[in-house]
Amino acid sequence: MNSATNQPASGAPREGAKDPTVPIWLIVVLFLLVFWGGVYFDEHSGWFEPQVYSPYVSAEQLKTFQVAGGPDIMDQGRQIYERTCITCHGPAAAGQPGTFPPLAGSDWVNEKEPGRMIRLVLQGFSGPGLKVNGQPFNTSSAMVPWNSLSDDDLAAVITYVRGNKDWKNTAPAVTPEQVHAIRAKIAAAHPLSFTPAELEAINPAE
Amino acid sequence: MNATSPTSSASDSISTAEIDASCRVPLFTLFVSGAVWLVLGSIFGLLASLKFHSPSFLSDCAWLTYGRVHAVATNAFLYGFALQAGLGVALWIIARTSQTRVAQPWMIAIGGKLWNLGLTIGLIGILMGDSTGFEYLEIPRYGFVFLFLGYVLMTFFSLLTLHNRKERALGVSQWFLLAALFWFPWVYFTADYLLLSRAPIHGVTQVVVAWWYSANLNLVWFGLVGLAIVFFFIQELMKRPLYSRHLALFTFWTIVLFASWSGVPHSAPVPAWIPALSTVGTVLTVVTALSVIVNIRATCAGGCSQTENPPPGKFIAFGTMAFVVAWIANALSGIPEVASVTNLTWFTVAQWQLNVFGFFAMALFGAIYYIVPRVTGMEWPRANFVKSHFWCAAIGIVVIAISLAIGGIVQGFDWHDLKMTNVEVAKSQLNFLRISTLGELLILIGNLLLLGNLIGLSVRYYKTHFVPVYREVTAELKPAEVKP
Amino acid sequence: MRYGPYVFLAAFFALAVSWFGFVLTPQVQLGRPVQETNTVMKADLYPQERPGEARQGLEIYRANGCAYCHSQQVQQKGTLVNVVLTDAGKKTMDVAKVLNDEHLGSFSGPGVAAGLPKTLLQNATMDQAVALQSLLKNAGAKTDLHLVPIGSDIERGWGKRRTVAQDFAADATVMPGSLRVGPDLANVGERLPDMNWQLMHLYAPRSVVKDSPMPSYAFLFERRKIGSQPLADALALPKEFAPAEGYEIVPKPEAKALVAYLQSLRSDTPLYEAPLTPPPAPKTNAPAK
Numbered sequence: 001m002n003s004a005t006n007q008p009a010s011g012a013p014r015e016g017a018k019d020p021t022v023p024i025w026l027i028v029v030l031f032l033l034v035f036w037g038g039v040y041f042d043e044h045s046g047w048f049e050p051q052v053y054s055p056y057v058s059a060e061q062l063k064t065f066q067v068a069g070g071p072d073i074m075d076q077g078r079q080i081y082e083r084t085c086i087t088c089h090g091p092a093a094a095g096q097p098g099t100f101p102p103l104a105g106s107d108w109v110n111e112k113e114p115g116r117m118i119r120l121v122l123q124g125f126s127g128p129g130l131k132v133n134g135q136p137f138n139t140s141s142a143m144v145p146w147n148s149l150s151d152d153d154l155a156a157v158i159t160y161v162r163g164n165k166d167w168k169n170t171a172p173a174v175t176p177e178q179v180h181a182i183r184a185k186i187a188a189a190h191p192l193s194f195t196p197a198e199l200e201a202i203n204p205a206e
Numbered sequence: 207m208n209a210t211s212p213t214s215s216a217s218d219s220i221s222t223a224e225i226d227a228s229c230r231v232p233l234f235t236l237f238v239s240g241a242v243w244l245v246l247g248s249i250f251g252l253l254a255s256l257k258f259h260s261p262s263f264l265s266d267c268a269w270l271t272y273g274r275v276h277a278v279a280t281n282a283f284l285y286g287f288a289l290q291a292g293l294g295v296a297l298w299i300i301a302r303t304s305q306t307r308v309a310q311p312w313m314i315a316i317g318g319k320l321w322n323l324g325l326t327i328g329l330i331g332i333l334m335g336d337s338t339g340f341e342y343l344e345i346p347r348y349g350f351v352f353l354f355l356g357y358v359l360m361t362f363f364s365l366l367t368l369h370n371r372k373e374r375a376l377g378v379s380q381w382f383l384l385a386a387l388f389w390f391p392w393v394y395f396t397a398d399y400l401l402l403s404r405a406p407i408h409g410v411t412q413v414v415v416a417w418w419y420s421a422n423l424n425l426v427w428f429g430l431v432g433l434a435i436v437f438f439f440i441q442e443l444m445k446r447p448l449y450s451r452h453l454a455l456f457t458f459w460t461i462v463l464f465a466s467w468s469g470v471p472h473s474a475p476v477p478a479w480i481p482a483l484s485t486v487g488t489v490l491t492v493v494t495a496l497s498v499i500v501n502i503r504a505t506c507a508g509g510c511s512q513t514e515n516p517p518p519g520k521f522i523a524f525g526t527m528a529f530v531v532a533w534i535a536n537a538l539s540g541i542p543e544v545a546s547v548t549n550l551t552w553f554t555v556a557q558w559q560l561n562v563f564g565f566f567a568m569a570l571f572g573a574i575y576y577i578v579p580r581v582t583g584m585e586w587p588r589a590n591f592v593k594s595h596f597w598c599a600a601i602g603i604v605v606i607a608i609s610l611a612i613g614g615i616v617q618g619f620d621w622h623d624l625k626m627t628n629v630e631v632a633k634s635q636l637n638f639l640r641i642s643t644l645g646e647l648l649i650l651i652g653n654l655l656l657l658g659n660l661i662g663l664s665v666r667y668y669k670t671h672f673v674p675v676y677r678e679v680t681a682e683l684k685p686a687e688v689k690p
Numbered sequence: 691m692r693y694g695p696y697v698f699l700a701a702f703f704a705l706a707v708s709w710f711g712f713v714l715t716p717q718v719q720l721g722r723p724v725q726e727t728n729t730v731m732k733a734d735l736y737p738q739e740r741p742g743e744a745r746q747g748l749e750i751y752r753a754n755g756c757a758y759c760h761s762q763q764v765q766q767k768g769t770l771v772n773v774v775l776t777d778a779g780k781k782t783m784d785v786a787k788v789l790n791d792e793h794l795g796s797f798s799g800p801g802v803a804a805g806l807p808k809t810l811l812q813n814a815t816m817d818q819a820v821a822l823q824s825l826l827k828n829a830g831a832k833t834d835l836h837l838v839p840i841g842s843d844i845e846r847g848w849g850k851r852r853t854v855a856q857d858f859a860a861d862a863t864v865m866p867g868s869l870r871v872g873p874d875l876a877n878v879g880e881r882l883p884d885m886n887w888q889l890m891h892l893y894a895p896r897s898v899v900k901d902s903p904m905p906s907y908a909f910l911f912e913r914r915k916i917g918s919q920p921l922a923d924a925l926a927l928p929k930e931f932a933p934a935e936g937y938e939i940v941p942k943p944e945a946k947a948l949v950a951y952l953q954s955l956r957s958d959t960p961l962y963e964a965p966l967t968p969p970p971a972p973k974t975n976a977p978a979k
Contacts, residue, residue, distance in 0.1 A: 021450070029493060044485075051962055064820070067834075272759075273756060274753075276755060396709065411720050415713055475857065555869065617870075621870060
């Protein structure tokens, strides 16, 4: 290893030897590539947005592609119904005679203004004296309050039930804003479940 | 080899022969085990390759299904040979450039044994079905533990040897090796901790870490250690210094900064910024290849003939050329337009093979063929095996790289061609795979030649050094020699 | 770089930068188990946890290295848009004029309202589609935009949209694959749901796909003597692959688990990051497919 020239093979500089620097063209290539890299990153990376995947290039562009208009509200409502309401009210919304009132063709559901129905679903109800389509419906069961669902979910399921043609319901849809407004109104005013008498007294347009 | 050092230097100077002799024990373990794993890996690799032509070949046994055999082949090669023998060569280079004896050679040998233990149980685990599912990181946790311990032992004493160096200023090969020795345990431990522990990370981040680990092992670690070997031997064999330290420093920084960002493919199911960063890193590694070309060409200017030992020089030269081709191919395949064709095809396999075998393994072969005679003081039993190994390995890897690269490009275009069914695409690959199997066979033959030579030399060494001593010690004593 | 500590610091710095970029930041962004990206079907939890047998199947997939030949990453080159007229409104003459001006066909007033919903413009860019939409809105018509993801993977039928991180959020080990010797499997549960086909394909791939290079996974099956009756599970293999007379091939639990996993592989739910126009919901009470 230490041959005649007495140079260590490690490449340590010799005394007085000049150490050539990196050739200029290589530095130029490096800078050109770094520039390219910067441009590429700017155009294709979405700037660290975790939701931007190629072929989309930015969060703004991705937003313009959200054209589904939100979920199909009937489908969303159906999903919530099948997870939540179906246990008591049944798959055909026929309820159970003597225990759970039907929703199909019910006057409670088909009111043009949804105020009563929204309150009912939000706060639940209990107590005797329920009438459905004019006929008394005697039940000792109570309806559980569903204020744990979000405004969007409640609006979806209420719209679904109100507009379900198979169940002969033809009432107009409900928006999350309406649910939100009523939620705010009753939060202070009426913390407990409604009784049927109270519900009858409510003006559904409010 | 003339092993005299200038006698005019300080009285505590150590001769090269002593330095080499101190390496004997660890290098014996690391090189011989490495060669055994190399052959084993090649056999499994050949087996895996054969399964493409004859899918029902050995398919009835769960242990020999393609997925497990392939994992064993790559891991035996990477961890058994490339890392192990690489550490051996690194140790020798450190000892030589530090001009000091190896610190605690027996501890390094024990580290090597632990490494082998970890690898053995890890590979058996893979065959039993415990593969982790991450490429190049298939060895399950129980194997990792021993591998890591073995690595720590080997590296600690290598670093201690470096610490004992005479000249405090570091040379080029020393920087590269020092960085590499720290690099591997960090990335390996991180990958193991995040992926294989009791509470691994969730979801697609697992694969990002696995890709990061793979790039750091295949590009950064092999790049650093391989170039350390190339730079050392170019100077050693040609008896002239490296053209430019600045350029070597430039190479070092471009490897550690850019290649460590490589690895995430363009199509990955991750947010766009991750493949974008990886693409930029990959394309920038072309600068590394260019800087190496400039440095080596300028060092070799005025003729490349070596004054001693042609065969190691041939291996090192081939390795350098393969480095340049493999890294330029890698950088090109980072460009998005090219990646849309070559991604998820055999092209990436070809590039990997060229990098780890064509570059790193060939550089290791050259180093081993140079080091072992000096460390043991004996010549190779069969010099013609060394030459044949070179030709088998060189032709083998060129055949594999070219056939799989072309096959990969054809495959990429075929997958984009909607008129081709899945089976038609697979069929169009078949001839390329057949050719690459021939390449694998050649490489296996070459590896067997290396193993044969190493074992022959070890036997000869044993016979020369131990047997006479043994015989002397166990010979019957003459009555006159018995003390009363 | 003359001294050891400098090299150490340089290596540490470079590795720390790379670790920060590829290990820490992705974990911070994507590491939470469930993310609220399913803003299209809010009521749906996506991805659903795979059923128990499918989770065992994932382990078998991992142990046998299926990811070495099969990827699970659908790629998407771009997204085109169709403009669909849903309501011609009251001023059908104006609507027809807009369509005729835009060279989308020759429409008459009544003709516009016939056969709704109908696609007016196909495979346009988002800008073109939005422009047409606003013109039609001014004319009183209502339109919907339908997204058409494009890419060779999608056209091959391997998926309806690209695979994203959320698709793997419920998997213990994520294996998107690195080589496509065989087709992509991200949506194979939707494409090839038949359990018997999958079992036969695993036992003897060439019995259902001629000349397939896939190795046979016969070790996942058991060859047993037929008892008084063949088992219901036994595979109905064609003659060249069937066992000898009096024997039947029955899948072991591992084979069934692997098939359950393959059947659970679907990733075509529309997500915020991979928007897709969902198929129209059924108008009846019948459960959606």
